Amino acid sequence: MAIKGKISGEVEIKCHRHLVFELFKHKPHDTSVVDPERIAACHLVSGEWGVPGAVILWDYYHDGKKETAKEIIEEIDDELHKIVFKVIEGDILEVYNSLSFIFTTKDVGDKKFVIWTIEFEKANPSIPDPTSYMDLVCGIVGNMDSHFLNSNSDLLGFMVLKGSDCPINKYGKVESAKEIVEEVDDELHKIVFKVIEGGVLEVYNPLIITINVEDMGHKKLVIWTMEFEKVNANIPDPTPYLDLLCAVVGDMDAYFLKRP
Structure with missing residues (x-):
């Protein structure tokens, strides 16, 4: 039986x-x-x-x-x-x-x-x-x-930085990227963007960017996760793009705090 x-x-x-x-x-x-x-x-x-x-x-x-x-x-x-x-x-x-x-x-x-x-x-x-x-x-x-x-997830192509930890870098050239929004979860405050066109795909293909938010005690965090595949092993991890995204969130935070 x-x-x-x-x-x-x-x-x-x-x-x-x-x-x-x-x-x-x-x-x-x-x-x-x-x-x-x-x-x-x-x-x-x-x-x-x-x-x-x-x-x-x-x-x-x-x-x-x-x-x-x-x-x-x-x-x-x-x-x-x-x-x-x-x-x-x-x-x-x-x-x-x-x-x-x-x-x-x-x-x-x-x-x-x-x-x-x-x-x-x-x-x-x-x-x-x-x-x-x-x-x-x-x-x-x-x-x-x-x-x-x-x-730091370097072997797997997963990277995570919290908005409060990211330096603000200045960028010297204009790039473009077309993305498809693959997922939106209002309850989890999560959005998944997949890059489908643009210069970034010349070095990382695919590249998927996920944003979500978390509360940790009295702190509120925005978390960016990038999942990527490099064209070859000599290409560095896409940390400049994480710096860019985190800086955007930092500027958003400053903007909303200044609003009456």
Whole structure:
């Protein structure tokens, strides 16, 4: 008789929750850079990164051996920071009849958490719960958190600066950029702009810019996140564009404070 079960695990993180969510959503293949001891590779089989219905293939290390798993992205919820990965092929299905990994995040007071839930079905009670797979995915999140905190996200192409931290630079030339507004979330105060034309795409392609706001105690912060791919490894990170955006927010703040 088949037995269904569910287990959950939490990982406290120090970096912004949306960084971990956006990596699993748009660039899960970069997990092999962040945690090569657990992830050997991740490839897109069909569909599009960050879109439900995409099929991805993982090569990973579990209990001292290399395994593979093909998953379909069943659900993505940007508001809840939720992604559902359902395993459709691979070593894990030799043990479990079905298995899905569910990623979510939450704030508890001043603390931030990533929550993994594994829903599974096993053929009989003698098969253990998949706690070793829970240890695997929680370990990946822990290494992501350390990477974002220690390396300024340079390997993954995610950059975050808070408006109050950014210097104001003067720019000597006029540039243009055409963007499409991919997402607007009034509740989260979030807007996603994707650059579709302009000189910036000669060096970064793609380039996606996200703005959101956060309250931290009595402080209010505007946060810009840039997700990018460089044309080659010699190109520097787009910090001047972050400086520009943060300076614009600083000027907006000064303007609104002066208004009667």
